[in-house]
Amino acid sequence: MSSTDPDAGRTVADIGEFAVIERAVAGRPQPDTTLLGPGDDAAVVRAPDGRVVVSSDMLVQGRHFRFDWSKPEQVGRKAVAQNGADIVSMGAWPTAFLVSLGCPPDTPVALTDALTDGIWAEAQALGAGVVGGDTVQSEQVVLSITVLGDLGGADAVLRSGARPGDLVAVAGRLGWSAAGLAVLLVGSVDFPELVGAHQVPVPPYVAGPAAARAGATAMTDVSDGLVADLGHMCTASGVGIDLDSSLLEPATELRAAAAALDVDARHWVLTGGEDHALAATFPTEAVLPEGWRRIGEVRAGAGVTVDGQSWTGAGGWQSFS
Template identity: 50%
Template sequence: MAGEFELIDRITEGLTVGDDVVLGVGDDAAVLAPSGNIVVTTDMLIENVHFRRAWSPARAIGRKAVAVNVSDVEAMGARPSAVVVALAFPKDLDQDWVAEFEAGAVEECRRAGVSLVGGDLSSSAHIAITVTAIGDLDGRAAVTRAGARVGDIVAVCGRLGWAGAGLAALQRGFGSPKEVVAEQLTPSVPYGQGVVAARAGATAMLDVSDGLLADLGHIAERSHVLIDVDSMLLEVPDAVQRVAAATGRPALGFVLAGGEDHALAATFPADGALPEGWRRVGSVRDGSGIVVDGAPFDGSLGWDHFAQR
């Protein structure tokens, strides 16, 4: 087993950084040069809570760790800039696993257009990952959850229901449909669309991590409005329908409350055109809470880590 600093050297060899990075890996901290206000977010991924090694190869876990964090930066309407990655793992873990994890993280950084500028390594009984992502608003105001207005339309960009269906398949010991299983292992974040939505006048936005209804409920609560989701506007992919048929669960439930999609959901003024790649799924009305087709949804709204199960 190589020592900590040898591992760090191996992991960081050949890293490239963006123009807004003044000082990257190799010192006590990185130095960035943002052009405006910055956005900062942190997420943890814990073994056997957010991923299982029996299901996910190390590279997929590395990619997912970056993707779910950068998605939060996108949701604020910011341009993703940099990430730092802290990884704790058992001392007897194969170093090739660590190398593959970091390779996946670097790969996703390239996809997201962010620089990996530092992090930390430690030992622990189980694998634990913490990623901090930083974004630059480039002089714009952040798009928060609190700006939705009565009369706005609700739209999404990205895949809904795929990751939840993939998890259901994995839990039953299936490795297919491959497209939804792959989405559970590594979400397809619509990189760049947060800025696109902000420039198009989005009034509120977030990433869909706990389920469409649960997350739109956060916008409804913070904005003091009612959000009505139109089920006829929702796409239910064939792969999701196949998982629903195999598990005896309603296909629409995966789309509405599946969780871990990391699509973006936003509200826009009704008198404007939606950006390309966005699709309408509902409307903002006077009132409070979240409804589907004008009525409360009969089922789980999404994932809650601390709910009694």
């Protein structure tokens, strides 16, 4: 915020709820899918397909982010990215976001401005609008985001379509966010690329619709960890999945950080969440789209194994543990 801004140094209590909202939406361009944006009792969003894919998620200060680790703009981008990943994992594309913000009265206006800058930046990168939301007083900063998506005439790709014989593939990075968190937890200033991956995930957005067009039989966003999220797919589909560890070799950056922290980088790859990679199953004869790589196969049975053996390490993120 410029030092000439009359609200520099002021809090949300100083300027009031409607001024906070006005600052969040004023002058922001909307895509063609937004027929009526913020300012009325509700927004109107075009739904060309006739169906709307909907998902929502929350980020709570101290649970999902810390402002001593992440800039407010990064938190805003992260909030949109994790919701956008949910939509593309269905084979759809995000069209509109609704954002609800809770914060204490003494929250600086500069912080809420930066949050909304990040939210708009990530949404606009997707060609989506920010069409409404709400504000409320809370004990810490809370972001709740609902995202709408369009299937473009295709069928949604569910978790429940995997069948024995399908191959398992992944698009995007695995373990980077978990490694970045581990670096932050020990107070290290090394490995900034991993820390950056934790601060702002980079979902492989275009890979979701591409997988749907290529005939993916099941798909999921990897938000809680590869083993955990594929486990949900196994349960929904009534199958087992075996991962090939030779196809899940940790990236060079992960190996370097793991050596410095004296941990096993494979644990980050298999159980680290918040990278928002995509995992999917495909018929064996399918040609994997660009950006996808095979990591295993679907088998009869239940649950996830690694090289045919039960995974005995941590399974991934759980909200109430």
